[in-house]
Amino acid sequence: MATEYGQGYGLDSGPGFPGSTERRHRLPAALRAPVEPRTWLELTHVLLSLPISVLLFTYAVTMVSLGAGLLVTFLGIPVLAAGLAGCRGLGALERMRARGLLGLEVAEPEPLRRNRAGAMAWMGAVLKSGASWRALLYAVLHLPWAVFSFVVAVNVWVLGWALLTYPLWFWVFPVYAGEDGIQLSGDGTHRIYLDNPFEITVTALVGLLFTITSPWIVRALTMVDRLLVQGLLGPSRLASRVVELESDRGVVVDTAAADLRRIERDLHDGAQARLVALAMDLGLAKEKLQVDPQAAARMVDEAHGEVKTALQELRDLARGIHPAVLTDRGLDAALSAVASRCTVPVRVEVDLAERPAPAIEGIAYFTVSELLQNVSKHARATWAGVEVWRTENRLMLQVLDNGVGGADVSEGSGLAGLADRLDAVDGILVVDSPAGGPTRVTAELPWRGEHVR
Template sequence: MRVLKEVLRAPFAGWTWRALLHIVSGLLIALPAFVLVVTLMAVSGALLITFLGVPLLALTLVLCRGLGTVQRSRTRALLGVRVAAPEPIRPQVERTGAMALLGATLKNGAAWRHAFHAVLSFPLALFSFITGVTLWLYGWVLALYPLWHWVFPTYTDEPGLQLYGEADGSGIWLDAPVEIALASATGVVFVLFSPWVLGGLAALDRLLVVGLLGPSKLASEVRKLESARGTAVDTASGDLRRIERDLHDGAQARLVALAMDLGLAKEKLTEDPEAAAKMVDEAHGEVKLALQELRDLARGIHPAILTDRGLAPALSALRARCTVPTTLHTEIPHRPAPAIEAIAYFTVSELLQNISKHSHATQADVELWRTKNRLLIQITDNGQGGATTHTGTGLKGLADRLNSVDGLLLIHSPPGGPTTITIELPWRDPQPTHTHTRTDNGTGTGTGTNSRPGTDSGAKGLEAAR
């Protein structure tokens, strides 16, 4: 039933009329473009024995790029398909001037693809016009034939629409009621069939525009890499500014005050031992606070639990610190690459912080699993909803950072909730750990893995501070 409704609605649907207008306008543009480009190409080729053919050929290629702009605009306006403009013509960095621009134009692959489109689009546009418009026009003419067949006997000497005729006046006319009904039924079939033909022909032209008038695959990859590099640089710069601000406003200020307090305690050590002992005790408390701030800062850079135990325990620690009751369910066979672990950890951390601050939720759920070569994370909360990447910079920046590593962020957050955010990351297995041989002050040799220096002494220092 749904298919029947769609078929009956198709002749009057907006997409049918846009496809028809696209086909008609395509021929109106392709015909003069074909004549102009072929003529200029022929003249340029003939003049290549002289220098005049070279700039004329370059001018033809520039004209083809202009025609491509018109075709992309037409496709966007009528079919709703946005085709990005190709890379601009740029001469080499070390070369400037008219000759450099001329050489860059002749070497530009996008310009030659535009020229090829100008030549190839004309036969396709002509075929589409003849096939699509003829079927559409004949369909409506025959479908409405019962309404206008009276024109023939009234204003002509013929009884109806002639299907076949001879010179002696004999022939076949559609004048009987049964013939008129059959003609109308045939027209209705054509009318119902023509939208799909028009849509298919418009889709062929759309494929031609996308394949020839858009940026090349290599240029698209370069743009994607440049965008990813810019996102990575901005993220790294923001992290460095955050670390510098936290150090300056937190641990550094506290350590400066601690040094001043210890200096005063040293001066009072001989004069007032009790006051000096009290100041040393206060300084000991400041040391603990400074160590806690440094631990929090180190956890924000890269938590030790993530390095030592993996993603699932690190997310469990995040869940425990979240102010909203959160459940965690993980199904991953083994640890992914450290870079993927870090991105997943900080993404979940930021999203849980958003839930705590903005969602007004009373329950949150985090699920983590692997599907083929992708790592999937889904975070759900029963908050007020309305989360989007269009308002604010938090989710937008998170989506950009995920895109830089071929990741994906999907948000379903209707007003009133609930909110479901799905993160998709590429799964990369960790590189095998390489062992090395070390010598311990001449006492022997052994093998081991890389470890963080000073771990034992750092642990002893923390114990002494406590």
């Protein structure tokens, strides 16, 4: 593992870190919201939603109705397929609009799956695709919501700014309308206008209240748009899970291939080379046995030492593949053995009433082993701790040290590779390592049920 600890890691990246250049706003968020670009982009999204949803609804209802009506003829299926394909294309435009105006990144839905080429195969794939029908549902459901959000947003926004700027344009009423100002109430004999300085000031303050709250109202309205786009125009949960499993399978395959290459390299450069040299030495000793017995005895004695070294290398290699102590005695004994080889004192606490599945137990062992190697090589710590416990159906691991901190989980680091390995089995790796320490790495693994040996 090659994760580096030390000064300069994680100090200058992103808001919230020491030394960050994040700009500090003098005005609170409530006062900045009406003039922020995000607010105007969200308002633009709401305003555009009405005409776009009208077009979507009209197209979807027309094509589906026409296709359904023509199902009694051979034209119904092609028309219905074309309508669904059009809904998919319009859904792609809606994802682009949400990305540009709402900053919402939504992945493309699962592609059409065709077993063969041809128009009939394409129509069948469109009709069987869940993404096509979700896009149709979006086109139908979005219209009523777009009407509601358009009416609410426009009324709140216009009312707020109109009342806020009332001191600037109230003179229009007496000059051009023959009235003293905005009329609140009145009958044939009595009328109430907002015309004196106090009433004008109160009107502007009410307008300020509406102006301040209108961005948050629009933001709440766009939250529903976000849910609609994510839920109906993005990939389904099943498709996302399939993609995730395919990615995890790739990680597992790559990890297994890397482990096999490591074992082959260790055997070739270590035990195999030593055994070849040992065979040559024994051959020379055999030749000298008759001529110079004492020299042959010395060579046999040296070969005996080489045998011991080769055996130790093979034991270390076997321990790196899967230690026997883990199989025989479980995590407590195996982690204690790992801790004894660490360069700093390590306190190990394992609180498990039973053992997890062998695969999860092995991943937990190697996770702690790599993290303790990190502590030995990079942390410059004086002590470390390992804690293992079970929470419901999850196996929890935590490795602590009082080193210099600054552990980096960025792409390409050892911790990133370890996180990928855990993710392949639905695990999680969380690193808390501020500059100056201490470092706390928490891993969470699925328990995967009881195992009887």
